[in-house]
Amino acid sequence: MxxxxxxxxxxxxxxxxxxxxxxxxxxxxxxxxxxxxxxxxxxxxxxxxxxxxxxxxSEDSVKKRIRKAEKKFLKDSDNSNLARMLELQSKILGLTKDQSQNVSIIVDMTKEALALRSKYMDMEGLHQ
Incomplete structure (x- = not known):
């Protein structure tokens, strides 16, 4: 716009x-x-x-500020903020995915697997 x-x-x-x-x-x-x-x-x-x-x-304005910040971080050798800036840019471009959902799914699957293992061990009389 x-x-x-x-x-x-x-x-x-x-x-x-x-x-x-x-x-x-x-x-x-x-x-x-x-x-x-x-x-x-x-x-x-x-x-x-x-x-x-x-x-x-606006999209253009935000991108302009991101580029300006990136130049400053490069000039100042501020690698920490530069890495954050690159991560932000890749999120904007859709090159990265939110991993928090994946972690939640893995935790849920692990809980289910442990519950099934425990149930199996109970059935087999293997619990100590």
Whole structure:
């Protein structure tokens, strides 16, 4: 989704402040220079109307921020965060699968196998 409108300096600052303030819109707006009264009353409806957050969280915007972070991690030789970034990119591209479901299935199968083994041993009188 392409937007021709440009962001005001305050809007840009608001978007920069969001992650720094745990995505608290009011706190971020105040730090970005909006008046407290406006930040607490009208800001939310104005942001919705301007579709500011839709632009910030658009697919292109998120990918751009990921690439920017990746470049920074490469420059800083931050291998830990670089590995996380590569994992995130592979998830976005669908190259990795969520393994938590597989672990749950294996645990359930192991429990069933142990229960069957125990039942078999009881039937055969092999339990100690």
């Amino acid at each position: 392409k937007h021709k409108e440009t962001l005001t300096m305050k809007q840009q600052k608001l978007l920069e402040e969001l992650p720094k303030n745990s995505y608290n819109m009011t706190r971020s707006a105040i730090k970005a220079g909006y008046k407290e009264n406006y930040a607490r009353t009208k800001l939310h409806s104005d942001v919705r109307k301007s579709k500011l957050l839709e632009r910030y969280f």
